[in-house]
Amino acid sequence: MRGVGIIGAGPGVAALHLPTLARLAERLRVVHLADRGSGRAAALAEPLGAAASEGTAALLADPAVEIVAICSPPDEHAGHILACVEAGVRAILCEKPLATNAADARAVVEACRDAGIPLLVATNHVYDEAWDRAKRYLVALGSDVRSVSVTVALPPNGRYHSAVAELAPSAAPPRGAPDLGDPDVAAAVVRQLVLGLAVHDLPAIRDLAPDFEGVDFAAAVAPLGYSIGFRSSGVPVLLDAVMLPDGPDAFWRLSIGAGADRVDVEFPPSFVHAGSATVRVRSAEPRETTYRRDGSDGYVREWLALAELLDGVTAMEPHELLDDALFAIGLADAAAAAIRAGGAS
Amino acid sequence: MTAPVFLTGDLPAYRVAIASLSHSAARADGPAGALAVIRGDGAWWEDARRAAAGGAVALLVDEPEAAPTDVPALRGELGVPVLVRRPSLRSGIVDDALRSLDGSALRSVVAECQASFADAPRVVRDAVGWMRVLTGGADGAPAVLRGRPGRHGTTARLRWAGGVGASLIVTLVASGGGLLRVRASGETALEIDLDAPMGRSVLGVGTSAGWLMTPPRHEQPEREALRRALELVRDGSPTGDLAGFGADAATAATILAR
Numbered sequence: 001m002r003g004v005g006i007i008g009a010g011p012g013v014a015a016l017h018l019p020t021l022a023r024l025a026e027r028l029r030v031v032h033l034a035d036r037g038s039g040r041a042a043a044l045a046e047p048l049g050a051a052a053s054e055g056t057a058a059l060l061a062d063p064a065v066e067i068v069a070i071c072s073p074p075d076e077h078a079g080h081i082l083a084c085v086e087a088g089v090r091a092i093l094c095e096k097p098l099a100t101n102a103a104d105a106r107a108v109v110e111a112c113r114d115a116g117i118p119l120l121v122a123t124n125h126v127y128d129e130a131w132d133r134a135k136r137y138l139v140a141l142g143s144d145v146r147s148v149s150v151t152v153a154l155p156p157n158g159r160y161h162s163a164v165a166e167l168a169p170s171a172a173p174p175r176g177a178p179d180l181g182d183p184d185v186a187a188a189v190v191r192q193l194v195l196g197l198a199v200h201d202l203p204a205i206r207d208l209a210p211d212f213e214g215v216d217f218a219a220a221v222a223p224l225g226y227s228i229g230f231r232s233s234g235v236p237v238l239l240d241a242v243m244l245p246d247g248p249d250a251f252w253r254l255s256i257g258a259g260a261d262r263v264d265v266e267f268p269p270s271f272v273h274a275g276s277a278t279v280r281v282r283s284a285e286p287r288e289t290t291y292r293r294d295g296s297d298g299y300v301r302e303w304l305a306l307a308e309l310l311d312g313v314t315a316m317e318p319h320e321l322l323d324d325a326l327f328a329i330g331l332a333d334a335a336a337a338a339i340r341a342g343g344a345s
Numbered sequence: 346m347t348a349p350v351f352l353t354g355d356l357p358a359y360r361v362a363i364a365s366l367s368h369s370a371a372r373a374d375g376p377a378g379a380l381a382v383i384r385g386d387g388a389w390w391e392d393a394r395r396a397a398a399g400g401a402v403a404l405l406v407d408e409p410e411a412a413p414t415d416v417p418a419l420r421g422e423l424g425v426p427v428l429v430r431r432p433s434l435r436s437g438i439v440d441d442a443l444r445s446l447d448g449s450a451l452r453s454v455v456a457e458c459q460a461s462f463a464d465a466p467r468v469v470r471d472a473v474g475w476m477r478v479l480t481g482g483a484d485g486a487p488a489v490l491r492g493r494p495g496r497h498g499t500t501a502r503l504r505w506a507g508g509v510g511a512s513l514i515v516t517l518v519a520s521g522g523g524l525l526r527v528r529a530s531g532e533t534a535l536e537i538d539l540d541a542p543m544g545r546s547v548l549g550v551g552t553s554a555g556w557l558m559t560p561p562r563h564e565q566p567e568r569e570a571l572r573r574a575l576e577l578v579r580d581g582s583p584t585g586d587l588a589g590f591g592a593d594a595a596t597a598a599t600i601l602a603r
Contacts, residue, residue: 221509248552253528
């Protein structure tokens with residue numbers, strides 16, 4: 001049994017990592033939660049019999065903490081990783097993104113590599129069994145990847161939070177919609193969304209088309225979203241996402257044009273544990289095949305992957321981690337620059 | 346009352362359609378006073394010119410392959426209403442889609458096309474047509490931000506004045522293809538999935554209450570097109586079919602240009 005400390009106590013912890021770790025109770029146990037003084041960590045820790053603290057010092061000094069999950073705001077990830085390395089923790093799971101700029105990404109990967117500390121970025125889609133299945137299919141096909149698109153439409157997260165947790169009502173007032181007509185605002189919003197939302201699939205896209213070439217267009221989508229066309233390794237890629245105040249069930253489809261086939265990977269909503277994504281192949285014959293879904297999901301499998309790293313079953317690939325991070329940051333920066341240069345949308 | 350319908354060339358599906366619209370349509374021997382159905386292959390506009398000059402009261406162009414260089418000039422020259430049947434932009438499905446929205450605004454539209462090199466202009470043209478009708482913008486040419494076309498495809502971002510933006514990805518394949526899928530997201534969402542080789546033509550309508558798959562349209566497409574044309578001619582309603590076709594074709598050419 002390994003002790004897990006969690007930095008952060010927001011919905012991503014309460015509705016995602018705690019319910020996930022509860023499914024892995026034979027291997028992992030939450031022993032410490034830390035927040036920045038909101039008191040949420042104590043409220044989450046109490047029913048678990050875990051410790052709670054403010055800031056990171058007490059958590060990192062807690063001998064029961066072997067693994068640290070970093071679930072703080074994105075621009076704090078790098079600092080928290082370095083603090084973990086300094087404290088000599090055994091392993092780190094960092095919520096996406098790894099870092100928000102290239103220098104930080106290099107620094108944290110180098111620090112973990114030099115210290116021999118396994119680091120995993122929680123890009124749950126690439127840990128989904130369905131993605132393995134899709135990759136195997138593409139490899140068998142000779143990986144003739146011709147296009148990639150990711151289309152996302154998300155209703156409010158609360159719909160899914162309530163399916164897995166009982167969250168305390170938020171004391172924070174709802175945020176107003178950003179002024180996407182202002183190119184600087186739109187650019188900042190899209191950059192943040194690339195690193196927070198599109199990043200789910202960017203490691204998968206980099207698997208298929210590793211060499212980022214440039215953004216052809218980028219637009220902010222109201223009320224909150226983006227549409228980005230870019231090229232990587234000669235492959236056209238389209239990312240389109242919108243977060244809606246209401247609407248149908250969450251929709252998240254990664255679609256790959258490979259040879260004359262179309263491979264669709266449809267992911268279940270975030271937060272819930274509904275098994276793997278669905279893989280559907282429309283092949284040239286023409287024929288359509290839907291593969292069976294796996295009972296496990298990317299959230300559970302990313303934690304298991306970290307446990308395997310820690311157990312020495314698998315080895316961390318620092319260059320892959322870094323290249324994934326640099327790919328995401330490069331895309332985010334290029335999309336933001338395109339919006340600033342060309343207007344908001 | 347039956348309206349005369351003149352078929353220019355071999356159009357067996359329209360012979361069947363006329364027979365199955367026996368109270369509305371009757372085959373005519375010439376274009377004078379008739380609705381003339383024009384085969385869409387090759388330079389169909391030459392047949393259209395002849396039919397209009399011969400006194401046709403309206404034209405229905407069936408599945409046009411190409412677009413003339415100057416569609417506005419052609420419209421003026423023909424001087425009669427011109428309807429266009431586009432298999433991947435079937436008017437009945439378009440009507441169903443717009444009706445399903447029931448005034449709900451869409452926030453984003455994405456079209457995914459897979460087509461052979463030869464078929465890409467048609468598939469992309471119809472994808473643009475879907476984007477045009479769903480985004481709710483003004484008629485006319487959209488602003489186009491186009492990706493750099495590669496060997497196997499391209500992307501583009503379109504925005505019509507007053508409408509929401511729409512994005513497109515095109516995958517080019519050596520043969521086969523002809524797939525068009527459109528996802529329109531909003532509080533009410535639509536997915537149009539057109540896969541002719543698989544015989545699939547599906548419109549899904551999603552809300553927080555779930556997804557509704559609209560019933561298949563069992564009416565033969567040519568019959569639907571002919572019936573619509575007869576109704577428009579009878580009612581004297583204007584049609585933007587040819588203008589839309591021309592604009593979509595021009596936009597598709599811009600997207601696919603190397």
